[in-house]
Amino acid sequence: MGGRWNSIGLQILCLLVLTLSVEIQRSWSLNDEGVVLLEFRKRVHSDPFGAFADWNPDDHDPCLWCGVHCDAGKVQMLDLSGLSLEGTLAPDIGKLIHLKSLVLCNNHFSGTIPEEIGQLTNLELLDLRDNKFSGTIPTEIGKLLSLKSLLICDNKLEGSIPLDIKRLNLLSELQFDENLSAACGISCVNRKFGHRFKGKDACGECCYEPVGSSDRYVVQNVESMVSYARRRLLEQSNNLQAPPASVGPVPVQIIALPTTRSSGSFPAVPNAKKHPPPPPAAPPAVPPPPKGNDAPSDSTGKESKGQPSIVSGDKWIYFIIIILVIILIIMGAGLIFMCKKRVVKTIGPWKTGLSGQLQKAFVTGVPKLNRSELETACEDFSNIIDTFESCIAYKGTLSSGVEIAVISTSVTTSKEWSKTSQTAYRKKIDTLSRVNHKNFVNLIGYCEEDQPFNRMMVFEYAPNGTLFEHLHVKEMEHLDWNVRVRIIMGTAYCLQYMHHDLNPPVVHSNLNSRSIYLTDDYAAKISEICFWPHKAPSKSKISGDDESEHSTLPALADAETNVYSFGILLLEIISGKLPYSEEQGPLEKWAAQYLNDKRSISYMIDPSLKSFKNDELDLICEIIQECIQPEPRKRPTMRDVISKLREVIAISPEQACPRLSPLWWAELEILSVEAN
Known part of the structure; x- marks a missing residue:
């Protein structure tokens, strides 16, 4: 009998859930x-x-x-x-x-x-x-x-x-x-x-x-x-008193917030609630309302315009939803009570460990977060993992165990934060909120407060350091040939997405091995974590031309520059040498003697590599020569680069992505109890 009741109860519960979901979707x-x-x-x-x-x-x-x-x-x-x-x-x-x-x-x-x-x-x-x-x-x-x-x-x-x-x-x-x-x-x-x-x-x-x-x-x-x-x-239905007449323009407050996240279709912040205008200093006299049954009404007996009804618009829908929720809670409580009498417990609830604001970061896009939550996650901002020219990077851990990277500007007062800086900051959020790729260090939130002053961006955290560290720091773990090729493919897939799949395209301001982070399974994640683009190195260090450095606002990087930087990155990955050093000069000039003679290509391979694949090496060197063409118009697009790489390297976009996403913040808790 109890089993039959449980079956009927579950059917009723499913019906109520379906009805509730339809009503919620409709409302x-x-x-x-x-x-x-x-x-x-x-x-x-x-x-x-x-x-x-x-x-x-x-x-x-x-x-x-x-x-x-x-x-x-x-x-x-x-x-x-x-x-x-x-x-x-x-x-x-x-x-x-x-x-x-x-x-x-x-x-x-x-x-x-x-x-x-x-x-x-x-x-x-x-x-x-x-x-x-x-x-x-x-x-x-x-x-x-x-x-x-x-x-x-x-x-x-x-x-x-x-x-x-x-x-x-x-x-x-x-x-x-x-x-x-x-x-x-x-x-x-x-x-x-x-x-x-x-x-x-x-x-x-x-x-x-x-x-x-x-x-x-x-x-x-x-x-x-x-x-x-x-x-x-x-x-207006609110029946607010009208402000006194004025021949001057009425000021309108425009709050410039970043747009949507990920796919480029959604705004980057949640809705800003509108506030009614302040009451006028001297409102015009309004005659008192009539008393008793003298209230004005139209010929149909309806309420006069401007007087809202007690229940209007969609309020009846909310009323129905509340009733359904109460019924659902009662039914659920009854089922839980009955199920507790059974011998074995099966599956517990989803356990997020996130508070309201931080939970939205993983559900709705790129919201504005509270400083207090980030301060708790980052242990009072004592866990510094890196410093840059204009900002500081902290590591944070949410209550669910998810790790995040919080980038905060080094500016401490609003007086030092210019309008240009604010424009660049919001432009950065607007741009990064449109990028959503598994080989990119995705933006998941931002924090903006004036008391105390702070401007922060919250990113995914890649725990294995940068590609630069693994190539040039002896104490870091060695990368074999297969790992390096997977990093190359992940970086290429992400750049193709940024250049060709986004509209308008997004280009990286300073692509190099320091901006490539590695996950637990050594997948590449391109980062753009500073508040505005780095100053690019002077052209004299890149191609021998004597030109001034790029300005930070706006970024002068374009798709052709990214392709050139990708070619230098390939050289750095296969050779293990720095892009520039006093001893060898620019890396591309050092490699020219080997690239022009295929018989000597193997001499430029990183000595720490115990093995490599000749066919993959030959293809990568061909792509390097095309990417570092002095004439930008002669360089291939990232789509062309991917097409050529796939001729020899059989690594799909899925294989180049991290096996476990850093955003795996929800964990299903399974409870098992032995039967009596």
Whole structure:
């Protein structure tokens, strides 16, 4: 009987889990407007201020995203002005049917204005000023019957203002460039509303307003925008008091955070919660609400606009989820109680040993971590494993036993941390968060606090030191030929991924044996753990040319430079010699005498190697000669290098990766108890 009850209970439990998962997926999946906004973001290829840092596809509601303003859960304003965004305007923008205000002024948008913008029938403000839009103005704008302000000046538009704009009876402001001509009669019709125009219409009439009346129209336009902003505040469901009118621009705080991690599609930090604006010093008087049954209501008996209902939006879904969770807990507790009566215990729960913030580091991407957690993991930052020119590396151990590397800047006060340093730091996080490869020391989090001041990045930890140490430090463990070839293949696969699979590509700022770390099973992991690119060695040490050193910001490394550095790295791996020394000079010049004569190639092999494979050595030397070509355009791509290496070396990408990932942070605890 007990066994039958257990079977029925397990079936009920599985059904509840399935129902709960469906409800959770339905309630937390991104809505249609959020999907449209992500399509809009895909067309933006440059975001220097990190405006899209909190546009997280895992959110179920885009209303918390930067620049997105909603009313009753619907996107009604998209304001991304003055952010230096570069890209094109996605046609999907026409699917935001509830949008009332689209403000993209003072950016670098290019291409044509999509005709789908005519689907925004509720649009009241369209501000595309000071961009690089080209082509003609779509006639579909004439369908925007709710449009009150059309601002399209300071672009590269051609042709004329569509005649259909005459249908826009609510239009109170129109600004366009001098090179555009207005359709016959448009300027004449709109002049009676006090519009301000630039250019001439198709009738040849000058559309410039008289000098004496220009100021009047400017004031009208400003008052129109102020009234629009105040009306938007009054329409918010929160019923906040509107701030006093002001003719000055309203400051907007833009928090520039890095973007997403790993694949390049996700932002690098979790959502930044929006905070309401501070209450005004002197709010306008608001009449007291009516008492008793005099509360205003519409003819259908519904609550008046601005008064939210007790249960609105998705709250009923949360209510159902809570009930299901309670039922699930009760059922689970009952099953656990019954199972305890059985003789053998089987499988215990997953034991992570991670607190909330650190657990997110291994689940959702690259979050912002707390200093206190990192301080505990790194034993009060006493466990220093390396020092660099601008930062210090600590080793940390989480409560689950997972080892991490924490890189902290040596700057200790915010006064010494310039805006340029902050820009470089966030750019570094943005770039590294897009790289997700098993042969790369992946970024798993960052920490940024001002009291006390710190800027940190958290990486995977590779416990076997650097390739440089194993090649040039006698006390380190010897690497045989097969291990060295596996390191070569792992490095090549990772560089191919960075150069060809990522868009835009990511290049390493200073590829050498010191930036290659080794795992427990001696797999290669390329690292880029400093806050900004190293200064590359001068060209005189590389090719004999007398040129100045590279600057650190921005990095001048490119794919061709990485290929050249990869060739030098191959020479260092097979010869065991330093890339440069006073005795031999540049390594490539020392090796030239052997590379040019295949019969003497074996003389350049590291004496510590007891054996090697001639066919692999010959192929590697051929690749070295191609990679260190003085002319960058003649060097092969990493894709070409991989193709050639695979002709002789049968090491797949999976074989070149670490056998045990350093991110193996969750461990299944199996409990076994002998039967009585």
